[in-house]
Amino acid sequence: MAEHFDVVVVGAGISGIGQGHHLQTRCPDRSYVILEARAGMGGTWDLFRYPGVRSDSDMHTLGFSFHPWTAAKAIADGPSIRAYVEDTAQTHGVDKHIRFGIKVTGASWSTPDARWTVTATGPDGPLTFTCGFLCMCSGYYSYERAHAPAFAGAADFAGRIVHPQFWPQDLDYAGKRVVVIGSGATAVTLVPEMAKDAAHVTMLQRSPTYVVSRPAEDSVANWLRAKLPKKLAYGLTRWKNVLFGMYFFRMTRKQPEETKQRLLGMVREHLGPDYDIAKHFTPRYNVWDQRLCLVPDADLFQALKGGRAEVVTDTIDRFVPEGVRLASGQTLPADIIVTATGLEIALMGGVPFTVDGAPVTLADKLQYKGMMFSDVPNLAFTFGYTNASWTLKADLVARYVCRLLNVMAKRRKAIATPRNTDPTLTPEPFANFTSGYIQRAADRLPKQGSKKPWKLNQNYALDIMALRFGSVDDAMEFADPAPIAERRAA
Missing domain, CATH: 3.50.50.60 (FAD/NAD(P)-binding domain)
Known part of the structure; x- marks a missing residue:
């Protein structure tokens, strides 16, 4: 029936x-x-x-x-x-x-x-x-399925390979060397979080993504909520953020190069003048041709500056028992490989x-x-x-x-x-x-x-x-x- x-x-x-x-x-x-x-x-x-x-x-x-x-x-x-x-x-x-x-x-x-x-x-x-x-x-x-490219030599890798969509709750990465493959929102989230306990985390990317830091707390929203009824404060904050987002998107379309340089300048402020921003944080596309990656309180940049994590921009030749061999000939040692390769x-x-x-x-x-x-x-x-x-x-x-x-x-x-x-x-x-x-x-x-x-x-x-x-x-x-x-x- x-x-x-x-x-x-x-x-x-x-x-x-x-x-x-x-x-x-x-x-x-x-x-x-x-x-x-x-x-x-x-x-x-x-x-x-x-x-x-x-x-x-x-x-x-x-x-x-x-x-x-x-x-x-x-x-x-x-x-x-x-x-x-x-x-x-x-x-x-x-x-x-x-x-x-x-x-x-x-x-x-x-x-x-x-x-x-x-x-x-x-x-x-x-x-x-x-x-x-x-x-x-x-x-x-x-x-049920994630985007998981077939990497040559995956069966040879001596460690563990995981995809974020199917994260094993028993995975212990404390003190381990981790390679995270990807440069999207999942990767930039995983890297600073895993770096808190791992021996070292490498974010391996084929090409960079725009990464923007913003405070995890909205000070204006918190001030409004302390002064106004919560529904009114929430509505005002919602419209504030909507209008700012619309304004920013419009600016990226009207002034793509200026917006790009402004975002890259913000990354340079976090990582310093000696960091290779051109190689690791400068995408080949304009802002908002793809979704921006948000990092709260600059956590990714803090992990990079602290030496607990690094970004490597290269292509993969194959997996080897000890890690990932790159097209450049370099081998990234790893105990765990996380394939943050998308949906x-x-x-x-x-x-x-x-x-x-x-x-x-x-x-x-x-x-x-x-x-x-x-x-x-x-x-x-x-x-x-x-x-x-x-x-x-x-x-x-x-x-x-x-x-x-x-x-x-x-x-x-x-x-x-x-x-x-x-x-x-x-x-x-x-x-x-x-x-x-x-x-x-x-x-x-x-x-x-x-x-x-x-x-x-x-x-x-x-x-x-x-x-x-x-x-x-x-x-x-x-x-x-x-x-x-x-x-x-x-």
Whole structure:
């Protein structure tokens, strides 16, 4: 027997909890359930358990708009974020709607029935759910697989090789020599944290990434919270950080070289004039062509200056029993190698979809307002900003879904489908972003269009106008199939 809900939400991370809250406050007459494959909520913050795991966004923008972050640290560690997500769900009653241990395996849409049939596996076997609207809040990467290049000689290495996504809790690196392969957010987090106990940590990178230091605590936020009601203080801090982020992003686009030199100058201030900034901290791309790496309180730079860690920029020839041999001929000795080599894209959890029996190929679809797909009815997905906090976009998507549902109820329409009828519209890449995880999956990702509402803004202010105040009729087809109309008449 299929269990029916008005809305099925897939994923109990930040996106899913936010969607659940907005559904019950803005669409209180709609039933909903959140299906979560794991045993706990939190998504990314429940999965990743490597040393020092933390956000690279401040918690005043990564946090929920409706549940203030009140801790002193604005750059929070993973366990604190997970606890915050759990507290939010419990405080607002969203936790009562979560079904844990249920992994969605497929979803099929029937136009005559105006509903999705969602198949899943649970602790006791196969399950089926039906719903009028489906919200995919399952993130953008695979939880089961990570990007793990095949390194020649890996079987010869005498030590232990680990990937941060599957961190072994029994790993003892105290007094050990560690090589961390990678230069992204995970690597710059791991290196200073592991350097506290390891004999030595080497960050081995093929090419540099922009690294920016900022205080772990937001002094303005803490001052406001001491003077004002916490909700008001949180809202003011949120907008302060949003506006600064938008201003900084705009500056990187208007003055790319000046911004680049300013960031490199800040790194030089931390590491001194003799450090080879050009080799180890100067990327080949412009600022915000990829996501910046944030280091709180300059912890990475402190580890480098203290001699507990180093950065090596080179390519790998092969693994050898004693460590990693580089193309330059140098061998980096290691007892442990950490392959912080990135994520494997799996948009919407890699779930297969069909519409009236026909498979949905995402690569053939256009994104509608960055949260639906062309010709796919009653389906929303959440993909956060690449140049700002994930939650800012997730919150707007959740609110828009509620707007759409309420319009459908008011008009007594069961189906909402984005349709492109503009012959002059041309497809463009999924996102204007050069990060490896996006480029590796480019041929499998949906496209954006050359015009609104199919073009991504990557701008919170513009998305507020489009998703909170913009017309829901913009390139949207509303329908009510004959069988449904007949049932209502009867």
